[in-house]
Amino acid sequence: MTATVSANVIITTACNRHCPSCCYQHLLASRPGHHREPADIVEEVRLLASVPQVCLLGGEPTLHPALHEVLAAVRQVRPSPSVVLVTNGARVCTLPRPTLSLVDRVWLTAFPGVPVEAIREYCPVPVDVHAADHEDFGGGPQPCDRLLTTVSVLDGRVYPCCVACGVADAQSAELRVGWETVIAEVPPPCAHCVFGRA
Ligand code: SF4
Numbered sequence: 001m002t003a004t005v006s007a008n009v010i011i012t013t014a015c016n017r018h019c020p021s022c023c024y025q026h027l028l029a030s031r032p033g034h035h036r037e038p039a040d041i042v043e044e045v046r047l048l049a050s051v052p053q054v055c056l057l058g059g060e061p062t063l064h065p066a067l068h069e070v071l072a073a074v075r076q077v078r079p080s081p082s083v084v085l086v087t088n089g090a091r092v093c094t095l096p097r098p099t100l101s102l103v104d105r106v107w108l109t110a111f112p113g114v115p116v117e118a119i120r121e122y123c124p125v126p127v128d129v130h131a132a133d134h135e136d137f138g139g140g141p142q143p144c145d146r147l148l149t150t151v152s153v154l155d156g157r158v159y160p161c162c163v164a165c166g167v168a169d170a171q172s173a174e175l176r177v178g179w180e181t182v183i184a185e186v187p188p189p190c191a192h193c194v195f196g197r198a
């Protein structure tokens with residue numbers, strides 16, 4: 001059985017960018033601007049106890065109006081270091097530092113114009129920077145190496161790869177005790193995924 005090392009938990013479908021190669025584009029378009037309930041997010045994180053790392057993302061997670069409440073509650077159910085905030089960077093320097101201190105790391109996608117050094121300086125936690133190289137999307141074997149090593153989570157359901165919860169017609173399993181066994185039987189939605197297009 002493939003070990004799941006990370007889980008992407010969607011906390012909002014709101015985003016302040018419209019990237020043409022967004023791997024969550026179906027979700028963002030079908031449910032625009034939806035901020036999830038903090039209690040539902042925290043319950044999902046609690047059920048992911050077997051996964052070493054939890055990434056909180058969107059959409060753009062810094063747009064969630066209850067971000068501090070969400071992060072504080074997640075911190076209560078996850079040991080450190082295991083909580084990552086994934087962001088496009090546009091709003092990081094507008095957040096209170098105590099809010100950012102509730103996560104262990106920030107993963108920053110460095111779109112053009114994002115003030116990477118200012119964000120590094122402002123953040124009270126380490127910032128990992130990833131280039132936004134959309135030319136790299138598409139093609140490759142299906143399913144790709146993202147299958148099951150990272151799962152994605154939305155609405156009490158777990159999906160078999162890092163982006164599957166945002167892809168049209170994706171199948172999923174209920175996120176409940178024992179989900180780790182059940183998810184291995186769920187096929188990924190590669191045919192509709194930006195990473196899987198030939
Ligand atoms: S910033 Fe991220 S979530 Fe938002 S549209 Fe771009 S790729 Fe998608």
Ligand code: SF4
Binds near residue numbers: 142143144162190
């Ligand atoms: S749905 Fe996309 S990211 Fe997931 S395994 Fe298939 S090609 Fe990879």
